[in-house]
Structure formats: C-alpha cells, structure tokens
Amino acid sequence: MVQSKGGSSQGSSSREFGITFEIEPPAAVRPGTPFTLPVVVAVRPVGNRVNPTVQHMVAHASLRSETGAAAATGLAGTLTSSVRSRNGNTTSGFAKFSPLSIAQPGRYRIRVILGAASHSGVTTKEYVDSGVIHVHAGAEAVQRPTPLQISKLQAMTVENIDITPADIAAWQRAA
Structure with missing residues (x-):
C-alpha cells in the first residue's frame, strides 16, 4: 500500500479542500524516462x-526528497494543471500531470500543491505527497497499468482532463 502524506497551509480547522492521488506516480522508474501513465489528483471541497x-x-x-522534508531538482514535464471536470475549470475535479520524468537516480516523492485563484492572486490551500519513487537504471522502462488504474482512468474519460479511451488502450499496449 502506498502511503500519502498531506497537509494544509492554514491548519485543519480552516480546511476547505481535500486532495488525493487518483493515479499515483510509479514506485520505480528509469532516470529521464517519462512515466507511462499520467499522475492525476482529485480535488474535493470539504468541511468549510x-x-x-x-x-x-x-x-x-x-x-x-524521500522523506518529503526537502525540495529536490530534476522533475520535468507538465508541472502545473488547472483543476477541471466535465463542467470545465472548477473547484472540484481533477488535475493531470503528463508526461513526467525524473532526471537523476535516487529516492523521491512528488508533492502536489493546491492553489485557489481569485481576483487577489493565488493562495496555497493543501498539498499531498506521493509514495516513494525509486529512480534507477534497473527499473522497467514501461510501467504496467493495474486493473484498478485502468478502471479509474476509464471513469475519468468524461471529466474533461484529456484522457481518452485511445490513450488508455495505448498505455495498456505499451506495457
């Protein structure tokens, strides 16, 4: 089971949103090789x-870093995404990051930070850390999607985040 750490920039009493990984980064990848699947987070209003x-x-x-305590360099790809759903840009939906790759061998996590945009700027609301990603030359070049990942991806095809049945079929063939 993958453990995810999350947090709020404003404390739990003022928490407005929850953010969770729908599609986690792979547990192991080769340096510089794009992840097979997109990384996808779900955002939902909670509490207040x-x-x-x-x-x-x-x-x-x-x-x-592996502990999540320090920033690291070497993540490449689409690093910023609007939260979208079948209703367009919204405060509840999904954010997709693809393609992503990590340049250097090591053990890392990906942190996704959620920001709320208003007329006065962007305010950080929440974050979530992925499980540990082991980047090494011996990792499989392509990550095999699990049945659960395929099911989640199929459900997201209607959510306006640029995931199509053809994409899912290609990811399954690549493995």
Missing part, C-alpha cells in the same frame, strides 16, 4: 464552505 471569491483551482507538482 468554499470561499465565493475563488475563481478556479490550480495544482502544481514538485519533486521532494
């Missing part, structure tokens, strides 16, 4: 009512 001045949500992926 969403601030009405929030116009839309944005998510940003960054590379962290």
Whole structure:
C-alpha cells in the first residue's frame, strides 16, 4: 500500500479542500524516462464552505526528497494543471500531470500543491505527497497499468482532463 502524506497551509480547522492521488506516480522508474501513465489528483471541497471569491483551482507538482522534508531538482514535464471536470475549470475535479520524468537516480516523492485563484492572486490551500519513487537504471522502462488504474482512468474519460479511451488502450499496449 502506498502511503500519502498531506497537509494544509492554514491548519485543519480552516480546511476547505481535500486532495488525493487518483493515479499515483510509479514506485520505480528509469532516470529521464517519462512515466507511462499520467499522475492525476482529485480535488474535493470539504468541511468549510468554499470561499465565493475563488475563481478556479490550480495544482502544481514538485519533486521532494524521500522523506518529503526537502525540495529536490530534476522533475520535468507538465508541472502545473488547472483543476477541471466535465463542467470545465472548477473547484472540484481533477488535475493531470503528463508526461513526467525524473532526471537523476535516487529516492523521491512528488508533492502536489493546491492553489485557489481569485481576483487577489493565488493562495496555497493543501498539498499531498506521493509514495516513494525509486529512480534507477534497473527499473522497467514501461510501467504496467493495474486493473484498478485502468478502471479509474476509464471513469475519468468524461471529466474533461484529456484522457481518452485511445490513450488508455495505448498505455495498456505499451506495457
């Protein structure tokens, strides 16, 4: 089981959103090789009512050390994504990061930070850390999608995040 650590920049009493990985990064990859599947997070309002001045949500992926305590370099690809659903840019939906790759061997996590955009700027709301990703030359070049991942991806084809049945078939063939 993959463990995810998450946090809030404003403390749990003022928590407005939850963010979770729908499609986690792979547990092992080769340096510089793009992940087979996109990394996808789900964003949902929780607890307190969403601030009405929030116009839309944005998510940003960054590379962290294995413990998550320090920033790391070498994550490449689409690192910022609007939160979208079948209703367009929204405060509840999904953010997709693809293609992603990590340049250097090592053990890392990907942190996805959620920001709320309003007329006065972007405010960081929440973050979630992935499980540990072991980047090494002996890793499989292509990650095999699990039945659960395929099921989740199929459900997301209607969510306006640029995942199609043809994409899913290609990911299955690549493995």
